[in-house]
Amino acid sequence: MSTSSSSIAISLLAVVMIALGYTFSRERTTQQQLYDQVAQLQRQMNQLATTATTTTSSVDIAPQEHRFLPTKEEQDERSLSCACDMPTGFTYANDFGVIGDATADDTLALQAAIDSASANDSGGIVVIPKGTFRIFDKPLIVPAGVTLQGQGYGDSPLAISFDAGASTIAYCGTDYAVKLAGHAAGLRDLAVYDWPYGTDCENIQAAGGVLVEADAALVESVIVSNIFIYFFLGGPALSLVAKNSAGIAFGNYQNVRIRHAKQGISLQAEESSFVNSNSFLAGGMSGGGFEVGVIAQGPGACNDNKFYGMFIEPPDTTLTHVYVSGAKTNVKFHDVRLEATSKSLDKPIVIIDDSSYGNVMNGLLGHTHVQANLNRNPDIDLMSAKSVGMDPAPKNLYWNSAFKGFNADDRMMPGFSLVGTNAAITILEDSDEMLFPDHNVIDVDYLNYGGAFKLMADITPKAPGHDFVTFGVYARSSVPSSISAAMRYESGNIIASASHSGSGDWEFIGMTALYDKSAPYFYFSITGDVQLTAPTFIYGKSPAIPGASLMSSSGARMSGTLTMGVTTVYPPPDATQYYWVIPKNSGNIFLIDTQGNPSRSIIRLNHRTADRFARGTLATLMFEEAGTRVKHNSYIKLKNNADFVSGPNTSITLMAGGSASWVEVSRNE
Structure with a gap:
């Protein structure tokens, strides 16, 4: 060389x-x-x-x-990577003989490509080219770990496009068109069509479009993305069904577009099975033939399935757009658009069966209304001119939540029953111990005998209109499990909250649950030394409001101090010397300053319309000097028609009649 x-x-x-x-x-x-x-x-x-x-x-x-x-x-x-005999790249359906000309039967060829991916003989993503692939009788079965992927569903979300590079599964049979049958099975970028053409298909309706089915097994993490499901008038376009102690969970369904179907999306869990925590993002449904848009049913657990940014807007549905039933069933709709332009105004667009609770719905509601027990579903916030959501009143029904007025000798706390003698109670009135302003802390020294010591309201107002109750108390303890909240559940059984950890810090101990209306029973069960403050009790499913004792127009009871506003009133001008004006919105107690001339008369109070007080307002006039006369007349009606003449440090209390008139309540001469 x-x-x-x-x-x-x-x-x-x-x-x-x-x-x-x-x-x-x-x-x-x-x-x-x-x-x-x-x-x-x-x-x-x-x-x-x-x-x-x-x-x-x-x-x-x-x-x-x-x-x-x-x-x-x-x-x-x-240390190079292994050159083992493993599948690489995608599985191409073309390699298995699919034709996609809308005439040939592609059932066996396409299923063979899917089975090859499932057997690990080729890549797990089965790619089908553009075309219309006829599938007869049997559904396509997509097993665990395999994704069937097309080239998109064309240029229209309203009808199947056959000339826009789309991949269409054209099913002709009485079963479902596609079944996803295992963990991480997937379907994306294609159309699924209940094919109505030809003498062999024109009188046949499919049972449904795409079925995710779990039968005595768990199916997780299914992904369906960018799918157009079209013309399934014999059943649901998309179904999630769990049976025989099975479960479907954590699936992700994105941009699923449904057009013309009997049911849009159906979620169903048989007894002992579950369909939980699946997510539906964007997409939606429209067109005709709908019985219902979204339906979720038990009797198994079918809850926490979330819908984000979806639209449900068939012009009408024979049942309703959204139907939920089952004691273990609920849905969560966030920013969802609901419209029914042709629905009769007396027909609801949403029906929540009374057995269901905990549903969440917000977004746009167009036309008609929601039919639901909103006390069991306070997070339904869809509002329109035809319907409105509802939250429970935020009023603490423990009227002495500040723990005022405790009598140590008689072991009596206003507003509460202290059940049992197996605890010593003292009040910690030091402000440094208070967690909330003006709320006393009680110290419970548990005496370790006789079971649990119970703290409960002496009288709990009944509210049969509510199904839920929320209550709790702030507790501080170094003893694990020293306190828990307990109540009688709607079934009649006693249930309890989580107990204190024993951390030595303040922890809120409480619960919210359905309660037994026939025999309501709520209490705090104490089995260790603990300090307590700011208990709260409200009817309805709502966050607790410790540290607040709200007054309402339905009534109130005060355990603390009621402080009234006080303001000074000066004599009117000489031209209107008998027409006195006490300022509105400045309090209820008025100090009369006669400017050194107490020999004055009051014949009218707030005679002008703009100055008048609401009917029932109490005003107390207080006089430091003697000699001022409040004259009885048709505008100021006094007891026994007798004028009031002030003495040193005297007063008279009047009640506004709502116009220019007043009437005496009491006097201190």
């Missing part, structure tokens, strides 16, 4: 050596060392050529696809 030829060969072999993992030192390498390395490489290449010939003869693959592949031993030596 000439010097130039040797140099060229050495250069080419050096490139190959680098590709195979050999490296050259940055120091100068002698020509002899390089020739030695080339000789070693030549021997390895001869061995590889023999291996390639043997391999390709058994699987009929061209030898060039195996050129320069290192042996497994060399890979192990160099």
Whole structure:
């Protein structure tokens, strides 16, 4: 070999050596060392050529696809990745003979491609080209770990497009068109059509479009994305069904567009099964033929399924747009658009059966109304001119939540019953101990006998209009499980909240649950030393409001101090010296300053319409000096028709009649 030829060969072999993992030192390498390395490489290449010939003869693959592949031993030596016999890339349905001309039967060919991916003989994503793929009788079964992916569903969300590069599964049969039957099964970028054409299909209706089914098994993490489900007038377009102690959970359904169907999305859990915590993002449904848009049913657990930004707007539905039933069933709709332009105004667009509770709905509600027990579903906030959501009144029904007025001798706390003698109670009135302003802290020293000591309201107002109750108390304890909240559940059984951890810090101990209306029973169960403050009790499912005791127009009881506003009143001008004006919105107690001339008369109070007080307002006039006369007349009616004449530090209380008139309530002469 000439010097130039040797140099060229050495250069080419050096490139190959680098590709195979050999490296050259940055120091100068002698020509002899390089020739030695080339000789070693030549021997390895001869061995590889023999291996390639043997391999390709058994699987009929061209030898060039195996050129320069290192042996497994060399890979192990160099810590290279394994060149094991594994599927690579996608599975292409074309390789299995699909035609997609809207005429040929592609059932077996497309199922074969899916089965190849499932058997790990090829990649887990099965790619179908553009075209219309006829599927007869049996549904396509997409098993665990396999995704069937098309080229999109065309250029229209209103009808199937056959000339826009779309991939369409055209089903002709009485079953579901596609069944997703295992963990992480997927469907994306295609249309699913209940094919109505041809004498063999025109009188056949499918049972439904896409079915996610769990039968005595768990199915998690299904993904359905960018799918157009069209014309399934014989059943649901998309169904999630769990039966025989099975479960479907954590699925993700994005941009599912449904057009013309009997049911849009159906969620159903049989007894002992569940369909929980699946998410539906965007997409929606429109068109005709709908019985219902979204339906969720038990009797199994079918809850916490969330819908984000979806629209449900068929012009009408024979049942309703959204129907939820079952004691273990609820849905969560966030920013959802509900419209029914042709629905009769006396028909609801949402029906929540009385057995269901905990539903969440917000967004846009157009036309008609919501039919639901809003006390069981306070998070339904859909509002329109036809319907409105409802929250429970935030009024603390523990009227002495500040723990005022405790009598240690009689062991009596206004507003509360102290059940049991197995605890010593003291009041910590030091403001440094208070968690909320003006709320006393009670110290309960548990005496370790006789079971639990109970703290409960002496009288709890009944509210049969409510199904839920929320109550709790702030507790501080270093004893684990020293206190819990307890109540009689709607079933009649006693249930309890989580107990105190024993951390030594303040923890809120409480619960919200359905209560037994026939025999309501709520209390705090105490089995260890604990300090308590700011108990709260409200009817309805709502966050607790410790530290607040709100007054309402339905009534109030005060356990603390009621402080009234006080303001000073000066005499009117001489031109209207008998027409006195006491300022509105400044209090209820008015100090009369006669400016050194107490010999004055009051014949009218707030005679102008703009100055008048609401009917029932009490105003107390207080006089420091003697001699001012409040005259009995048709505008100020006094007891026994007798004028009031002030003495030093006297007062008279009047009640506003709502117009310019007043009537005496009491006097202190």
